[in-house]
Amino acid sequence: MRALSAKYENKNVLVVGGNGSDCRFVAEHYGFKHIVTPEEVHAVQPFKYLQNVHRPVEAIMVFHDSVDWGRDLQVILDALISQDGRLNTIKSQAELHTTKQSVPVYFSNSDMVWSNEHPNPRFAQGTFRSCLERIYKDVTGHDLEYTLFGKPMTTTYQYAESVLDNLAPIHKGHDGMPQPRTVYAIGDNPYADIAGANGYGWKSVLVRTGVFKPEGDENHHTHPATAVVDDVEDAVRWIISTELRKEHPF
Amino acid sequence: MRALSAKYENKNVLVVGGNGSDCRFVAEHYGFKHIVTPEEVHAVQPFKYLQNVHRPVEAIMVFHDSVDWGRDLQVILDALISQDGRLNTIKSQAELHTTKQSVPVYFSNSDMVWSNEHPNPRFAQGTFRSCLERIYKDVTGHDLEYTLFGKPMTTTYQYAESVLDNLAPIHKGHDGMPQPRTVYAIGDNPYADIAGANGYGWKSVLVRTGVFKPEGDENHHTHPATAVVDDVEDAVRWIISTELRKEHPF
Structure with missing residues (x-):
């Protein structure tokens, strides 16, 4: 607005x-x-x-x-x-x-x-x-x-990206090229949080504590998240371990 | 209810x-x-x-x-x-x-x-x-x-008729037969008041002081009333004069 x-x-x-x-x-x-x-x-x-x-x-x-x-x-x-x-x-x-x-x-x-x-x-x-x-x-x-406006609209993600640019500027690598930045979006609503993140090219983490109440292990059918976890703490743990694996792949 | x-x-x-x-x-x-x-x-x-x-x-x-x-x-x-x-x-x-x-x-x-x-x-x-x-x-x-329930539903008019039977009992004429009773319904809403009265066989009088705001003299297209008048006072005058004309047709 x-x-x-x-x-x-x-x-x-x-x-x-x-x-x-x-x-x-x-x-x-x-x-x-x-x-x-x-x-x-x-x-x-x-x-x-x-x-x-x-x-x-x-x-x-x-x-x-x-x-x-x-x-x-x-x-x-x-x-x-x-x-x-x-x-x-x-x-x-x-x-x-x-x-x-x-x-x-x-x-x-x-x-x-x-x-x-x-x-x-x-x-x-x-x-x-x-x-x-x-x-x-x-x-x-x-x-x-x-x-x-709002999730899952692209304008909202463009605005968020501009805020992120200030919070977590994109670094240049040894070769002088901007390094890739991975953004993870955590949310409970497949139609807003997950659809929006997926559509904008971010990673999406869907928690089971909110609107999404799956039976067992399933992901959302229409808007599958990168990962489905129990709650926000689980999401953060999953993100950190995923990033650590990138740096130390073995 | x-x-x-x-x-x-x-x-x-x-x-x-x-x-x-x-x-x-x-x-x-x-x-x-x-x-x-x-x-x-x-x-x-x-x-x-x-x-x-x-x-x-x-x-x-x-x-x-x-x-x-x-x-x-x-x-x-x-x-x-x-x-x-x-x-x-x-x-x-x-x-x-x-x-x-x-x-x-x-x-x-x-x-x-x-x-x-x-x-x-x-x-x-x-x-x-x-x-x-x-x-x-x-x-x-x-x-x-x-x-x-409510207007224009038939159940509502059946209930109203039973109340009317107590307020204005149907009289028997000289021949012992029940005399016809004319019921006039005054209302401002063509879809409720007029549709209901027409559907139940009552006379309907549509006032211009409410929901119905015609241009000029026109009646409602879908639910035309027996008469269209300015307001409730006009409606009562029209009803009385209509009834008087019945008794004194010339």
């Missing part, structure tokens, strides 16, 4: 997700200057009109998991089907079906579920997005257009 | 919707004896397992609009994909795709949107249901099976 702050610096963005104003603060830190949150919109709704309260919404950015799905889905849809992002307006039925989506949408994460201590996986931002897609289709007949 | 209380009297039902324990009280009043709400489930989640805390969920009943969509969708899905309604369990991937839905679902209302002072229609229970359908399909590959 940080990379979008230049484009939207002087535009009004609807920032969705997180508790209270957490994501507003993050967005301000990224350089966005005109921010409105669903909570702020809701504070003057549903019983007051919004004329002159806010500037038109020019982009919708879901920074983090929504804590109030009903409210946030409603406010996002209001923007999507408005006349040019003006929240107090709505396109006519004919316009809804014939014109394009009013406002672009960005999501920071594509995971459908995540794991915590609960025995079942819990909904993540991808499931929220799925609901929005369904509602938008119900209302307009069109597929929602959106941009996904 | 009241009619279901006999069937589920001794079974555990998940009652969804409304603020706080409002719908729990309604369900108790209807005769349900074993009730759990998403709020109560959530109070012991996500960080505690539910073994022995609750009996298995044997039916899911959405009594009213959800006030916490994320929580309620999650808890409903947990029940739907559980092993026989036990909230701390989950079917295997293979079972999810090959076995039937664990628990039946009932909705009290099918409206997608409703109208209030806000310039745009607001989400109603039908939109919440649409999200649940999408998530259930994403997770299992199957269409959600559910039972709809």
Whole structure:
């Protein structure tokens, strides 16, 4: 999202997700200057009109998991089907079906579920997005257009690589050539962590403590990891021993 | 929902919707004896397992609009994909795709949107249901099976008719035959109020103050009402004058 702050610096963005104003603060830190949150919109709704309260919404950015799905889905849809992002307006039925989506949408994460201590996986931002897609289709007949950031998107790995360049610069060997750098990504979600790492050419290590609950020794069928291990400690051990074997192959 | 209380009297039902324990009280009043709400489930989640805390969920009943969509969708899905309604369990991937839905679902209302002072229609229970359908399909590959009550369902009109029989008993004429009774239904939602009344053989009066916002004089295309009027007062005037014309046709 940080990379979008230049484009939207002087535009009004609807920032969705997180508790209270957490994501507003993050967005301000990224350089966005005109921010409105669903909570702020809701504070003057549903019983007051919004004329002159806010500037038109020019982009919708879901920074983090929504804590109030009903409210946030409603406010996002209001923007999507408005006349040019003006929240107090709505396109006519004919316009809804014939014109394009009013406002672009960005999501920071594509995971459908995540794991915590609960025995079942819990909904993540991808499931929220799925609901929005369904509602938008119900209302307009069109597929929602959106941009996904986060794993497994390439832009996310490019950004991570640039951070790594500072943390662990690529050394030159005795011959003056840059030495190869092996990056290992540890994760629990085959569709995000493993698919992303594999796709970007990193090594992937899949743990069994999270979303992925295999029976026995199996790897993930669609997105097989370089290695499957019990937990993060196991992953680190496996990575170190793999690297040591490189240096001392016998 | 009241009619279901006999069937589920001794079974555990998940009652969804409304603020706080409002719908729990309604369900108790209807005769349900074993009730759990998403709020109560959530109070012991996500960080505690539910073994022995609750009996298995044997039916899911959405009594009213959800006030916490994320929580309620999650808890409903947990029940739907559980092993026989036990909230701390989950079917295997293979079972999810090959076995039937664990628990039946009932909705009290099918409206997608409703109208209030806000310039745009607001989400109603039908939109919440649409999200649940999408998530259930994403997770299992199957269409959600559910039972709809409320307008425009026939059961709702049969129930209303039985209430009307007490309020406005059908009179017998001079010939001893029951006199015809005309019932007028006033509503703002073509898909619920007008479709329901038309389908049940009542007269329908569509107001322009709600969901239906026509351009000019037009009636609804899919569910045309007997009459289209400005508001409820207009509807009552139209009904009275129509009835008076019957008695004094000239």
